[in-house]
Amino acid sequence: MAPLLTIGEVAKRSGVAASALRYYEELGLIGSQRAGSGHRRYPRAVLRRVAFIVFARRIGLSLEEIGTELSRLPPDRAPTRDDWSLLSRAWTARIDERIDELHRLRAGLTECIGCGCLSLERCRLANPMDRAAALGPGPRHWIGDPPRAAGG
Amino acid sequence: MAPLLTIGEVAKRSGVAASALRYYEELGLIGSQRAGSGHRRYPRAVLRRVAFIVFARRIGLSLEEIGTELSRLPPDRAPTRDDWSLLSRAWTARIDERIDELHRLRAGLTECIGCGCLSLERCRLANPMDRAAALGPGPRHWIGDPPRAAGG
């Protein structure tokens, strides 16, 4: 088992295409050494980093956000379990938010659309205390005022 | 209160940009009558349809999927609460799936990355009974074999 991996090996082990790995490197999410030939050589630690990226993508973070997160890992030494733990803690909050939103959407589906009251303006779920109106039109309560849904 | 709405009115009331509404029409998700001038005129019912689209988008359906769903509404009469209810029921399952996935991701974060064992191949969470391996590399258990994450 060689100490350094080729891009093909990392691709196979991580399930991430080689082209994507090059792209991640271009964005600075991962790094590589080069063999004399110019070919990339990866330390095994890159596998954990890539796994983290896959995770984070699936949770819904953009590559830019992931880059910001990863940049908080210590550059001078291999990350410890505490380092990873630190990153992951912030995310559980984010996951929970999204789960909450899905619960709201679920409630909206069954209680609002299901009951036939789906209204953009008057539904009590969409606009429980007429506060959502301040945010503009649309079912703000359900969708949790998303970044750029529906043309922002 | 006029019986028919202009595109600007629908945009304001739904929170969806006029350009998006035209796009939805192009895709057949909504329809419009035309005034003699060529301007679009929408019956009020379109607001509910648009609300449904916003909902569905947020849940994670593509516009194509939404079109398929909407096409199941009766074309010959105004949809009843039962019609809407029928559509929405299928979605709660979908929402629940996504919620489950997020719970798995959350578990992966705290139990796996947090504990420092994040491995693409050997982690018991990633690969509880070595069955995930059949699906190919990557943390299949967490990500639930996504449609096209990481280069499909």
Added chain:
DNA sequence: CTACAAGTTCAAGCCAACTTGAAGTCAAGG
């Protein structure tokens, strides 16, 4: 009548996250 806002079509642009293709280099087996 004159502005000006709001509407129209059509084509093109944008963004993220990659993939694909072209054209060339490197490594390993026979």
Added chain:
DNA sequence: CCTTGACTTCAAGTTGGCTTGAACTTGTAG
């Protein structure tokens, strides 16, 4: 040496969900 496959860079293409711009028409207030 030759072939084959894995690798390199760089530019351009893809997909989804729109937005933007150009060029033009309609509707309305003063």
